[in-house]
């Protein structure tokens with residue numbers, strides 16, 4: 620079978636660079652194209668430059684041309700960019716792996732709609748370890764369903780633009796679903812001033828931003844006399860990139876459909 624040609628969106632970003640390195644090092648996939656938005660300083664440079672490799676693939680600034688040259692697009696950019704690239708991928712009949720976070724309900728609906736025509740993996744965290752934690756949280760929430768307060772704490776680098784992280788929100792969704800709660804109704808995003816006592820049914824979120832923290836997430840189940848903490852810490856962005864390559868391979872041969880990393884990893 621021919622190698623899958625991959626297009627990397629946001630090629631000069633933190634994840635874009637890591638994704639290029641992961642694709643170059645993986646079997647069964649080949650770097651078809653790399654692109655970024657016009658005006659980004661790396662346009663025209665070799666896509667492997669930051670990984671110290673000559674690929675012969677220059678970073679372009681025409682998303683349509685780049686997507687047309689690939690079988691699957693991996694996109695870790697910003698919601699506006701992702702939705703533009705998604706429309707192009709849909710029109711060109713290309714698969715897409717989306718790691719971008721911070722999409723609103725309308726953006727998520729647009730992804731679901733596009734997935735009727737092309738296959739899409741959309742997940743807030745592509746790392747195998749984090750997806751294992753999502754499963755552990757289901758078990759913990761089931762056992763600790765009475766008498767434990769749930770708080771989600773996350774820390775990321777100073778450059779991150781969305782909060783709470785997509786992963787923290789998914790952790791909250793997983794626990795809320797298991798507890799029969801609606802996250803939109805029970806989430807508390809930070810506290811300040813005279814808050815009154817904590818309401819038992821709430822799920823709290825706390826966000827830390829600083830330095831070069833790659834990504835730390837903890838779900839705390841706090842009872843009277845004991846606390847349980849389930850924590851994941853990222854030491855590198857490579858697990859996100861390797862998970863994305865697995866997602867590309869998972870989509871090969873699929874006509875359409877919306878999937879996430881739980882599907883890719885067979886954890887449903």
Ligand SMILES: NC(=O)C1=CN([C@@H]2O[C@H](COP(=O)(O)OP(=O)(O)OC[C@H]3O[C@@H](n4cnc5c(N)ncnc54)[C@H](OP(=O)(O)O)[C@@H]3O)[C@@H](O)[C@H]2O)C=CC1
Pocket residue numbers: 628629630631632633634635655656658659695696697699700701717718719720721742743744745746785859
């Ligand atoms: N699902 C997962 O496993 C993970 C998800 N993420 C998510 O991926 C996204 C990117 O993160 P990160 O790589 O750190 O971010 P960066 O800011 O380092 O990179 C983003 C890239 O996208 C480009 N870009 C920004 N806006 C647009 C746009 N409107 N259209 C097209 N391209 C655009 C940027 O260009 P420019 O520099 O010119 O702005 C840059 O090259 C975030 O949403 C983050 O939360 C991150 C890690 C893991």
Ligand SMILES: O=C(O)C1=N[C@H](C(=O)O)C[C@H](O)C1
Pocket residue numbers: 720743744775779783784785786787833834835
């Ligand atoms: O912006 C990041 O860096 C990350 N974003 C994702 C998120 O919002 O959950 C995944 C990971 O935590 C890194």
